[in-house]
Amino acid sequence: MHDRSIGDLIRDARNLSAAEVEKVLAYQRQHGVRFGEAAVTLGLASPEDVLSALAQQFHYPLASSDGPRASPELVTLVQPFSRQAEAIRAARSQVTMRLHRPDSVRQALAVISPDRGDGKTYFTANLAVSLAQLGGRTLLVDADLRSPRQHEVFGVPNTAGLSSLLSGRAESQVIQSVEGVPGLFVLPSGPIPPNPLELIERPAFGLLVRELVSKFDHVVLDTAAAAHGADASVVAGKCGAAIVLTRKDQNRVDALQELVASLTGSPVQLLGAVVNEF
Incomplete structure (x- = not known):
């Protein structure tokens, strides 16, 4: 089910640099939180980015922000x-x-x-x-x-x-x-x-x-x-x-x-x- 890590997916989605990734990892180690939570806290990702990464990891289709806009009824x-x-x-x-x-x-x-x-x-x-x-x-x-x-x-x-x-x-x-x-x-x-x-x-x-x-x-x-x-x-x-x-x-x-x-x-x-x- 888990093809790629949340960190990899968020890194690619936000185009994070190596320095930014290391900053997130350092915060993650220091505070004992998940990569996504650390990235959001540092302002390097949004909660929507984390949700999208989770959806990809678990193969759960959600509306994509960069794709066709889904009807609000859905x-x-x-x-x-x-x-x-x-x-x-x-x-x-x-x-x-x-x-x-x-x-x-x-x-x-x-x-x-x-x-x-x-x-x-x-x-x-x-x-x-x-x-x-x-x-x-x-x-x-x-x-x-x-x-x-x-x-x-x-x-x-x-x-x-x-x-x-x-x-x-x-x-x-x-x-x-x-x-x-x-x-x-x-x-x-x-x-x-x-x-x-x-x-x-x-x-x-x-x-x-x-x-x-x-x-x-x-x-x-x-x-x-x-x-x-x-x-x-x-x-x-x-x-x-x-x-x-x-x-x-x-x-x-x-x-x-x-x-x-x-x-x-x-x-x-x-x-x-x-x-x-x-």
């Missing part, structure tokens, strides 16, 4: 030790325990919620990032064909995507890798179609989901708000597993109950509910 990249990021990782642990049991058939996961503004895009994007940070290949599919936003969050083109595939209009590669997050891929929604529900009800969508599950370790789908139609329930049925997201002090209990009831009688495994407090 807290698992830009604020990896915030309360929000920790909550996302806790949800990830619950998802992996429930979804990837040794005796279970592999399934995709749909994130569904009653209304717009519940935080579905935010949660789904960060869940996908956190799954990719475990290793393996993770695919985030934007199956919200009414008001998609994942392409904005990840800064990828949306000229072609899921709607293009389902309508037979895809002429090029539509699954895109996410720069700075190894193993993470995004299938954007593509152009907003006039018939979103009909597209995802087609057998082609179910076949596509099964194919994607066979090619990726994790497949997570964002969905349209249930208030705008049956899209979320249909997507969840094609995936086989779902998480219900609700926003504190915003969603009505009856709307949440209606959404859960819409899955009754379907083969969907409801993994649980997540309350968005942010």
Whole structure:
């Protein structure tokens, strides 16, 4: 796991001279602290430099200051030790325990919620990032064909995507890798179609989901708000597993109950509910 020392990584990142490195080492020996702490105390490195070095050492992808600017919504990249990021990782642990049991058939996961503004895009994007940070290949599919936003969050083109595939209009590669997050891929929604529900009800969508599950370790789908139609329930049925997201002090209990009831009688495994407090 440890390919290079923290000291080497900080030295290269800050372009420290031999004299500066020796100054840090002397302080480290004198005060019995780590190299990174000594460098920060002496003003030769920042806490962000130490965090970046740790991320490299443990192969943990974080937002890079010299790379493309990550969306502030991606807290698992830009604020990896915030309360929000920790909550996302806790949800990830619950998802992996429930979804990837040794005796279970592999399934995709749909994130569904009653209304717009519940935080579905935010949660789904960060869940996908956190799954990719475990290793393996993770695919985030934007199956919200009414008001998609994942392409904005990840800064990828949306000229072609899921709607293009389902309508037979895809002429090029539509699954895109996410720069700075190894193993993470995004299938954007593509152009907003006039018939979103009909597209995802087609057998082609179910076949596509099964194919994607066979090619990726994790497949997570964002969905349209249930208030705008049956899209979320249909997507969840094609995936086989779902998480219900609700926003504190915003969603009505009856709307949440209606959404859960819409899955009754379907083969969907409801993994649980997540309350968005942010």
